[in-house]
Amino acid sequence: MFIDREDAGEKLSIELEKFKDENPIVLAIPRGGIVTAYETIKKFRFEWDLIIPRKIGSPHNKEIAIGAVSLDGTYLLNEEFIDMLNISEEYIKKEVFEQTEEIKRRLNKYKGNENFPHVKNKTVIIIDDGIATGFTIQAAIKSIKKHDAKKIILAVPVAPQDTISLLEKIVDEVICLFIPNEFYAVGSYYKSFEQTTDEEVFNIVRELKKT
Numbered sequence: 032m033f034i035d036r037e038d039a040g041e042k043l044s045i046e047l048e049k050f051k052d053e054n055p056i057v058l059a060i061p062r063g064g065i066v067t068a069y070e071t072i073k074k075f076r077f078e079w080d081l082i083i084p085r086k087i088g089s090p091h092n093k094e095i096a097i098g099a100v101s102l103d104g105t106y107l108l109n110e111e112f113i114d115m116l117n118i119s120e121e122y123i124k125k126e127v128f129e130q131t132e133e134i135k136r137r138l139n140k141y142k143g144n145e146n147f148p149h150v151k152n153k154t155v156i157i158i159d160d161g162i163a164t165g166f167t168i169q170a171a172i173k174s175i176k177k178h179d180a181k182k183i184i185l186a187v188p189v190a191p192q193d194t195i196s197l198l199e200k201i202v203d204e205v206i207c208l209f210i211p212n213e214f215y216a217v218g219s220y221y222k223s224f225e226q227t228t229d230e231e232v233f234n235i236v237r238e239l240k241k242t
């Protein structure tokens with residue numbers, strides 16, 4: 032159990048110290064992931080940036096993920112759902128475009144540009160405040176691989192075992208502080224898990240830009 036995202040971030044930073052000599056770049060997933068990544072970035076003065084993967088929702092229920100997309104338009108699809116729900120290629124193309132535009136809008140708001148992080152030949156540490164299915168984060172991983180990262184580390188406070196097993200196959204290392212026997216929701220492993228506001232993200236980004 033973590034007190035809050037800051038507490039989880041401090042505990043995660045202890046595990047991430049071993050990458051100090053690799054001159055890594057930390058990619059935080061806003062909003063909660065930037066709060067969790069803050070301590071690691073500040074303590075070790077790691078290079079950092081933001082990455083935002085977005086869910087592609089089903090036409091009739093946006094909560095059902097039929098796919099996920101990253102900043103550069105890299106996407107993956109849940110073919111089983113798409114076949115089962117008979118979703119058209121036109122709908123998928125439209126959603127990929129709209130979600131990519133939303134990613135760009137958010138990045139411009141948070142950091143003032145929509146540039147893809149400089150990951151070429153670097154050790155990349157992706158940090159979020161927790162993972163449930165891991166589906167959307169796979170789109171981010173796929174896009175980072177396309178941009179020729181040397182090594183990809185995924186670091187989170189909490190995630191279920193089956194998700195960890197899945198993600199271990201597509202990154203170089205997964206660091207997860209707590210893997211519960213029975214997983215409920217990410218927030219249930221925090222005493223305080225209030226939604227991170229845009230203002231908090233702006234403050235952290237401003238603070239980190241000073242260092």
